[in-house]
Amino acid sequence: MAVINRPGQPPLWKRRSTVQDLLVWLGWLAAVALTVACFQFISERTIWAFVWDAPRQGADLVGRMFPPAWGYADQLWKPLWDTINIATLGTALAVLLGVPLAFLAAHNTTPSVVFVRPLALFIIVASRSINSLIWALILVIILGPGVLAGILAIALRSLGFIGKLLYEAIEEIDRTQVEALESTGANPAQVLSWAIVPQVMPAFAGITVFRWDINIREATVLGLVGAGGIGMQLEASINTLAWPQVTTIFLLILATVAVSEWLSARVRHAII
């Protein structure tokens, strides 16, 4: 905001000064130009003939996808159970690893700001940067295909997520409650468990449930790289062009995700 003083006239009020105006417009122009250039780049790598054909392809695909192969659902219960286990056990493992990590990363609880904290932050960033599917890819190479790779992949990705949100919550706690217990002569471990843990408990529960909900979704695709769960069936059905089966799988995923979302909303509600 700026007030422009004009001699002999009342000051003119404008939202921005002219220079700011110009900068904002230049910013927008640059953003649009960048987007167009990027699109051009993508366009060069696209066979547009295929794209123009997409509506027909899409209609064709939908035609082949229906009706769903209901009978196929019988073979999906075990993979679905695996999927849920991957998400749940993976989240549990991530909690086990992520909680200590958060305490090492938070400014007010870390044993050393200079050595431990940067290391903990690096682990958190590395874990978060790499998608669970990539973690799964790596783990399948090492451990071989199966549910275990999926669980570890989910855990490795989630531990950074839980670690980050939790350490932020820890840094926001009320200092005076901590000081009050310190002044009773409590040792640091007691202060942690009596003053800090109760304060971050609601945040912790919320974060965990939130991540579990996300992990159910993530676990549905881990099978594409062999890390167990319903994604394995999806991969197989797509490879054999069995589209009605694919539809069945999609519907099952849709139902599972809806249930998990409902459940996590309920649990979050109960906590708060």
Added chain:
Amino acid sequence: MSATTFDAAAAARRWRPPPLIASPLLRYAVYLGALAYALLALGSIEVNWTRAAEGLDRAAAFLSGFFPPDFVTKWEDIQEGLLESVTMTIVSTAAGILLSLPIALGAARNLAPLPVYLFCRAIIAISRTFQEVIIAIIFVAMVGFGPLAGMLTLAFATLGFMAKLLAEDIEDIERAQAEAVRATGAGWFSWIAWSVLPQVKPRLIGLSAYRLDINFRESAVLGLVGAGGIGDTLNTAFDRYEFGTAAAVLLIIIAIVLACEYASGMIRRWVQ
């Protein structure tokens, strides 16, 4: 202070530490259920230990890929993959946000007629239920391999993410302000332009920065199903056991995500 004598010894004998869950029935049900689930779930993990033991060599090979990472041999591929990822990220974020605005308006209850509301909510639900990779499979089937499919996937995911949050914001504003603005006799469009947009703008910018960050991370996996980007390079490197190159790509992803996070943090602080 108390009129009748209070028996502290008896009260102390009766006192029990407050349990986490107040109702004993629910408490034991939850504990038992959790235990039973853990046993069942852990029991159903099948691990091929001989295969896992063999994996140790591969794990060592993978880790040695980081010392040092090989940026040189496949630099052309890495560069191409990165450019694809970055362009996909930028275009899809821009397109997703633009499309999310009308959808958000349509998905705000009390603002849109019922059929429009249901349609917009359905789009949001689909976009949020399915993992990006599944959406990518569909788009690849429709428009062919390449970054266009990836871009469409990310735009669709962005749309669902942004529209849901914006719709909630708009509903809140609507409830708080409907009367005040309607009383001035303003039309619907000017209400949107003068009342809704200015209020959601800071959050819109913050969310966009956040989404840009997410989209880049996601763009790194879409290559696994042929939707372009750095994930393609990574996948190829893993397939050929070129762990030096894989390590290089992973490090680049971590570095870019770090930079994005830093930048989006700055943007959000600047907006507020």
Added chain:
Amino acid sequence: MAEPLLVLTGLTKRYPTGDLALDGVDLAVPRGQVMALIGPSGAGKSTLIRCVNRLVEPTAGSVRLEGQELTRLSRAALRRARRRMGMIFQEYALVERLSVMENVLSGRLGYVGFWQAWFRRFPRRDIEQAFRLLDRVGLAHMADKRADALSGGQRQRVGILRALMQEPALLLVDEPTASLDPKTSRQIMRLIVELCEERGLAAIINIHDVGLAQEFARRIVGLRAGRIVFDGPPEALDAAVLTAIYGEEDWSRTIRRSDQEEDMAEAAA
């Protein structure tokens, strides 16, 4: 003659920001003495009591409690020494999500091990004592309520009990009534003073309300810009002294006069 309970000599605190909050404070508090510390905002009252239990590290000077020098203690020895100093806070500083009983018992943390505290396995004696104290302040029926369900006055009572559970020799009290209404403020002050008398505890009470200070404390110390500018009995507090502590102002209505009080007592009778 035995050394007083608490002896501060040349106590100085300079914050990293450069503020000199305490400037060579010398003060001795004998056993059982309730002392009010008054002074304008920013005078260094909070800093002084926090330097005593080293929530704030003094820059220079010495703090001796029961003959023990506190400023050079190791962390573990400091924790043992802190058990003898109970602290009471303006905003109560209860752990909001723990129950009243747990908050009271947290005064015993310095006496029990980690796992004992984790599983709330306190000695029966401690729990009994906690119930007795809760009953003393009329909160025994609230023992299992969560601390954030209490009113301000109730919370401050729990805060006081937490400090008493430490079996302290000295109470450090930082503006105990600043968030309370006038009636509750008097009740809280009376409770603190009564408990100190019963148990022979000394107390340093930071307080802004000069009237309350005069009424409840035996000794008043005035702090201004980190230096002690007054030290004497409540009766010695007159306009000149208040001006020395707080600066120029019309003090005629602030000072409690004993004859006024007697008039009121007669009127009430």
